[in-house]
Amino acid sequence: MLYRIRKGCRLHWACWDDVYVVFEELSGQTHQMDPVKAFLLHLLNDGAQELDALVTEFASVPEFADSVRISALLTKAMDELCTHGLVEATYR
Amino acid sequence: MHARVGGSDLPVILSELPSNSVARKLAADGLILQVGPFSFRLISPIDLVAEGVTAMYADYEVLDESRFVDYTVTITHGRGLRRWVGRQAVFEFDGAEPFIPLPVDHAFPLLEWSMNWCISMHAHHYLLLHSAVIEREGCAVIMPAPPGSGKSTLCAGLVNRGWRLLSDELALISLIDATITPLGRPISLKNQSIEIIRAFVPDAVFSQVVHDTSKGSVSLLKAPREHLLRINEIARPRWVIFPQYEAGAIPQLSARSKASSMLELGRNSFNYVVLGLKGFEILSKVIDASDCYDFQYSQLNDAVAVFDELVSRRGRD
Incomplete structure (x- = not known):
């Protein structure tokens, strides 16, 4: 399964002290994001990716070296992003 | 509205209007006040509104009829039986009644809430x-x-x-x-x-x-x-x-x-x-x-x- 930024979404960012605020132009909604979700959106902004590929990307950051923990973390974060309507899951 | 003083025009402040003039204007074509960046035409035949405006807006500039008005706020009596029994005050704006009528003794707070409503619903600049x-x-x-x-x-x-x-x-x-x-x-x-x-x-x-x-x-x-x-x-x-x-x-x-x-x-x-x-x-x-x-x-x-x-x-x- 691939994850991608939901079609039509246009994201605008503000950031203070590692806490991000993102405005989504299509829905007009504003969301607060932790660095994990912000980084996920940043990665997906370059194109759709599978969860495993995202886990690998995160694993290159020393704070996220534990891949089992990352996988659970990203699954939860991705669910939340899907709930907010910012990300959608799709099949190849 | 400007008063000519020593060869120059000075804005007229509400407290400088002759006594009873505020109530008269409110009850007739309205009193136009500059309130911050907005101009309001206030219309009301209700004495409590005149009392409140006279006391609270004494230091505000009164504008003349040639000036553009942003919002016209009318606080008037309820119609029909409500003019006589259980008297009410009604807020009218552009032919609509955005709020439910209130008891007539709430007329001045109703004016304030109505002015807030005008700004919050329209001043999207x-x-x-x-x-x-x-x-x-x-x-x-x-x-x-x-x-x-x-x-x-x-x-x-x-x-x-x-x-x-x-x-x-x-x-x-x-x-x-x-x-x-x-x-x-x-x-x-x-x-x-x-x-x-x-x-x-x-x-x-x-x-x-x-x-x-x-x-x-x-x-x-x-x-x-x-x-x-x-x-x-x-x-x-x-x-x-x-x-x-x-x-x-x-x-x-x-x-x-x-x-x-x-x-x-x-x-x-x-x-x-x-x-x-x-x-x-x-x-x-x-x-x-x-x-x-x-x-x-x-x-x-x-x-x-x-x-x-x-x-x-x-x-x-």
């Missing part, structure tokens, strides 16, 4: 926050808070201890540079706050207390004249403070995250969603420029000291 705003040395404190948080009490206390009133209810934020335009309306006080401010500011001018409104007992506090003389001086956002009155609490200013403050300000806005991306960009600028705090207090004198310290600390930073 500003980002509008439901918030008190005060200023000192060009720096503004934005104080958003839900009813019951002590926002208006705190605002009334501070503007009588060295801070300038920009607004008790609506922050008007420029969509160009995020500066704040003063609105300078009377401050709406409720229930115990009325007596607290009477004691804190003994020479303050209040409107008649109206009981049993949807907000409890309500009285308006006249905006200080010297603040209205500076009504065209904009201010820059410097602090966002969420006040909370807590009986017996010692004053406590706690830093809060800018991100959560931004979201909370967005929730307190009348038109953040209407403005879309522009609203987000301007609100981000406000937050960028501001230190954000929660503030718990119980005594006005303590609060004044804390706010004064903010200004001195800014000088040292």
Whole structure:
């Protein structure tokens, strides 16, 4: 399964002290994001990716070296992003 | 409206109008007042409205008929039986009645709420926050808070201890540079706050207390004249403070995250969603420029000291 930024979404960012605020132009909604979700959106902004590929990307950051923990973390974060309507899951 | 004095035109201030003229104008074609950046034509045959306007708007400029009017607010009697039994006051705007009728003795607070409604529903050339705003040395404190948080009490206390009133209810934020335009309306006080401010500011001018409104007992506090003389001086956002009155609490200013403050300000806005991306960009600028705090207090004198310290600390930073 691939994850991608939901079609039509246009994201605008503000950031203070590692806490991000993102405005989504299509829905007009504003969301607060932790660095994990912000980084996920940043990665997906370059194109759709599978969860495993995202886990690998995160694993290159020393704070996220534990891949089992990352996988659970990203699954939860991705669910939340899907709930907010910012990300959608799709099949190849 | 201008009076010719010594070869130059001076604006006419409401208190300079002949006695009974306010009531007469209100009952006829209306009285046009400049209120902050807006012009209001006020129309009402109700004596309580004339009394309230005469007392609360004494220092406002009266405009003549040639001037453009932003909002025409009519507070009139209820129709039919309601003109005679259980008398009512009705707010009319552009042929509609946006609010349910209220008892006639609520007519003056109804005028104030109606004026707020006109601005909050239509002035989308500003980002509008439901918030008190005060200023000192060009720096503004934005104080958003839900009813019951002590926002208006705190605002009334501070503007009588060295801070300038920009607004008790609506922050008007420029969509160009995020500066704040003063609105300078009377401050709406409720229930115990009325007596607290009477004691804190003994020479303050209040409107008649109206009981049993949807907000409890309500009285308006006249905006200080010297603040209205500076009504065209904009201010820059410097602090966002969420006040909370807590009986017996010692004053406590706690830093809060800018991100959560931004979201909370967005929730307190009348038109953040209407403005879309522009609203987000301007609100981000406000937050960028501001230190954000929660503030718990119980005594006005303590609060004044804390706010004064903010200004001195800014000088040292």
